[in-house]
Amino acid sequence: MNKKNDALNRWKKKINHEHKFLDIGIWDYNFTKDEFYWSEKIYKIFGLKKKQVLTFNQVIDFIHPNNRDNYLITHNEALNKGKGYSINYRILRKDGKERIVSTTTDVLLDQNNQVVRMIGTTIDITNQSYFNQQVLQRAKEISDLFLKVGIWSMDTNSNNILFCSNCIESITGYASLDFQEKRIVWKSIVYQEDIINYFSSMKKLKLGEKVKHSYRIVHKNGEVKWVMEESIPSFDLKGNLIRIDRIVTDITEQKKSEDKMAYLAHHDFLTNLPNRRFFDKELNLLIKSSARSSSHERFAVMCLDMDGFKRVNDTFGHVTGDKLLIEISSRLKQCVSHHNLVARMGGDEFSVILRNISNIDYPISIAKKIISCLEEPFFIEGYELYITTSIGIAISNNKCNEMNHIFKKADNALYRAKEAGKNNYQIYTYTMEKEFFKLYTLERDLRKALKKNEFFIHFQPKVNSKTGQIHSGEALIRWRHHKNGIVSPKEFIPLAEENGIIFQLTDWTFRTVCEQINKWKQKNIPLVPISINISPKQFLKHDWAETFVQIMEDTGVDPFLIELEITESVC
Incomplete structure (x- = not known):
C-alpha cells in the first residue's frame, strides 16, 4: 500500500x-x-x-x-x-x-x-495535435497504473483510434495495437444479443449526451464478459461530433454476484425450485399477457399439498424430511415440462403453472401423473417412505385478471381434494366458492358465539327399558345462531376441531354441565351420572385434566357424576 x-x-x-x-x-x-x-x-x-x-x-x-x-x-x-x-x-x-x-x-x-x-x-x-499526443498519453498511463480500466479515444471523422490503454487487453483479450491498427473493431466483439441496444445508446452521443451503459462482449478466448462503458462526446465549434472518449470497466464478477443474489432471492434454498416470490411474479406476468392476447390463451394453476408429510417429519426428524422434500421436488420436475413452472411455496406446499391450456384434459393428465409418481416409495437413509398428494386445479378464463383470484380458486379446490380423502385431485367449480363463503361465515360467527351466549346444553336421558327409570344422561352441545337458528353439530363441530375453538367449547360444556348438576342438587332432584362427549384433540392439551378438576372443585360436583366419552364427533 x-x-x-x-x-x-x-x-x-x-x-x-x-x-x-x-x-x-x-x-x-x-x-x-x-x-x-x-x-x-x-x-x-x-x-x-x-x-x-x-x-x-x-x-x-x-x-x-x-x-x-x-x-x-x-x-x-x-x-x-x-x-x-x-x-x-x-x-x-x-x-x-x-x-x-x-x-x-x-x-x-x-x-x-x-x-x-x-x-x-x-x-x-x-494546438489540438499536441494535446492529443500528450494529454491522452497521460490518461492512458493513469488508467493502466491506477484505475485498472480501459480508456480509449476515437476520431469520429477518420474512425481512427487516437489512443488505447493497455488495460483493454485484460478486458477483451486483444492488445491495444489491435484496435489502433484496426485489426479488430470494437463493435465486432459486442455480444450479438446486445448489439441493437449498443447502437441505440451510441445514437445519444450525437445529441451531446454522455452515455453510461452495460453490455456483454466476447473475449478473444470465447468467454462472454460484462462491461460497463461510459462514453463522452466532444464537438467542434460548429457542433459536429469529432471525438468520442470511452472508459470501459470489466464488471463480469459484479454481474455474477448480482445474478447469484437475484437467484437466491427467487429460488428456494433447499430444493432450488422457484419460490413463492418467483411464482407470484410469473403468474402476474401470465395474467397480463393473457389479457393482452386477442385469443386469451388459457392457463392452469395447481396447488399441491403433501399428505402425511408432517408424520414423516415428526417421526424421522427434519433432516430426513428435508431430503424427502428434495426427492419430491425432483419427481415433480419430471412430471412437468420445462416451459411450465413448478415452485415450492413453503413447507410441504407446492404450486404448478401450466401454460397454453387448450382443454381441461391436459391439467387432469398432469395431476394424475403427479399422483401416480409420488405414490412410488421414497428410499431415504435406509427408510422406505410413502407419501401422497392432494391437488387443487383452477383454469383461467377471460374474467381472471388478478393473481389472488385464480390462486384462491386452486386453493379451494385443494381443500375439497383433502376433504374427499386425499391422494386425489379436484377441479375448481363455482359451487365451491359458495360453499367456502358459507364456511367462512360460519367460522367467523362461531368465534363470536360464546361471547354472545348462543350455545346451550341439551340433556338427553338414558332410560332403563325394563324399569322405565332414568339411570344416566348425556349432555349435547347445541348452537342457536342469531340469524339462522339451530346449526347442526355436524356442521360446526368439525369446523371447531379444525380451527382450535373446540378447546373453548369443551371447557364451556364441562363447566355448564357441572353447574347444572349443582343446581339439581340444590333442588333435591335425584342425580344420575352425566356423560360429556370429548373431542380426541382435547387430550392433546397438557393441562386438560387439571382444568376439569379445577372446574369440579369450583362447582363442588362429585366426580362420580361425570363421565367422559371420547367420540369422533360430538352430536
Missing part, C-alpha cells in the same frame, strides 16, 4: 508539472456564492491575474460572441437535467488573443436534485 501511495504521489507531482506545459486547468463553481475558484493554469489560459475571483457572467463575457449562445444552451440544459457536459469553444482574452478551449464538467446535486456546485477542467486545445 505504501509503495502504491508513493507511486501516486510521484504521479501527482509529474502531472502538476505537466499541467504548466499542457495548459490543463481545474475549476469549481459555487452556485450559492456565484464564484469561480480557478487553478493557476486557468488564470493563465484566460490571461488574468490569479487574485481575481470571477462570477458566472464575468466568465461568459470571455466567450467568443459566436460561441456564447451555444455555450449557454448547453450549460442550461445540463442544469435542467442535472448532468455534466463537454464542449469546445473560443475565448477572447483582454489582450486581444483568441484561444480555443475544451471544457468538461460534472455537477453536484443537493437532496432535492438541484445543482449546487459544478466542477470541471478547461484545456487549451488551440
Whole structure:
C-alpha cells in the first residue's frame, strides 16, 4: 500500500508539472456564492491575474460572441437535467488573443436534485495535435497504473483510434495495437444479443449526451464478459461530433454476484425450485399477457399439498424430511415440462403453472401423473417412505385478471381434494366458492358465539327399558345462531376441531354441565351420572385434566357424576 501511495504521489507531482506545459486547468463553481475558484493554469489560459475571483457572467463575457449562445444552451440544459457536459469553444482574452478551449464538467446535486456546485477542467486545445499526443498519453498511463480500466479515444471523422490503454487487453483479450491498427473493431466483439441496444445508446452521443451503459462482449478466448462503458462526446465549434472518449470497466464478477443474489432471492434454498416470490411474479406476468392476447390463451394453476408429510417429519426428524422434500421436488420436475413452472411455496406446499391450456384434459393428465409418481416409495437413509398428494386445479378464463383470484380458486379446490380423502385431485367449480363463503361465515360467527351466549346444553336421558327409570344422561352441545337458528353439530363441530375453538367449547360444556348438576342438587332432584362427549384433540392439551378438576372443585360436583366419552364427533 505504501509503495502504491508513493507511486501516486510521484504521479501527482509529474502531472502538476505537466499541467504548466499542457495548459490543463481545474475549476469549481459555487452556485450559492456565484464564484469561480480557478487553478493557476486557468488564470493563465484566460490571461488574468490569479487574485481575481470571477462570477458566472464575468466568465461568459470571455466567450467568443459566436460561441456564447451555444455555450449557454448547453450549460442550461445540463442544469435542467442535472448532468455534466463537454464542449469546445473560443475565448477572447483582454489582450486581444483568441484561444480555443475544451471544457468538461460534472455537477453536484443537493437532496432535492438541484445543482449546487459544478466542477470541471478547461484545456487549451488551440494546438489540438499536441494535446492529443500528450494529454491522452497521460490518461492512458493513469488508467493502466491506477484505475485498472480501459480508456480509449476515437476520431469520429477518420474512425481512427487516437489512443488505447493497455488495460483493454485484460478486458477483451486483444492488445491495444489491435484496435489502433484496426485489426479488430470494437463493435465486432459486442455480444450479438446486445448489439441493437449498443447502437441505440451510441445514437445519444450525437445529441451531446454522455452515455453510461452495460453490455456483454466476447473475449478473444470465447468467454462472454460484462462491461460497463461510459462514453463522452466532444464537438467542434460548429457542433459536429469529432471525438468520442470511452472508459470501459470489466464488471463480469459484479454481474455474477448480482445474478447469484437475484437467484437466491427467487429460488428456494433447499430444493432450488422457484419460490413463492418467483411464482407470484410469473403468474402476474401470465395474467397480463393473457389479457393482452386477442385469443386469451388459457392457463392452469395447481396447488399441491403433501399428505402425511408432517408424520414423516415428526417421526424421522427434519433432516430426513428435508431430503424427502428434495426427492419430491425432483419427481415433480419430471412430471412437468420445462416451459411450465413448478415452485415450492413453503413447507410441504407446492404450486404448478401450466401454460397454453387448450382443454381441461391436459391439467387432469398432469395431476394424475403427479399422483401416480409420488405414490412410488421414497428410499431415504435406509427408510422406505410413502407419501401422497392432494391437488387443487383452477383454469383461467377471460374474467381472471388478478393473481389472488385464480390462486384462491386452486386453493379451494385443494381443500375439497383433502376433504374427499386425499391422494386425489379436484377441479375448481363455482359451487365451491359458495360453499367456502358459507364456511367462512360460519367460522367467523362461531368465534363470536360464546361471547354472545348462543350455545346451550341439551340433556338427553338414558332410560332403563325394563324399569322405565332414568339411570344416566348425556349432555349435547347445541348452537342457536342469531340469524339462522339451530346449526347442526355436524356442521360446526368439525369446523371447531379444525380451527382450535373446540378447546373453548369443551371447557364451556364441562363447566355448564357441572353447574347444572349443582343446581339439581340444590333442588333435591335425584342425580344420575352425566356423560360429556370429548373431542380426541382435547387430550392433546397438557393441562386438560387439571382444568376439569379445577372446574369440579369450583362447582363442588362429585366426580362420580361425570363421565367422559371420547367420540369422533360430538352430536
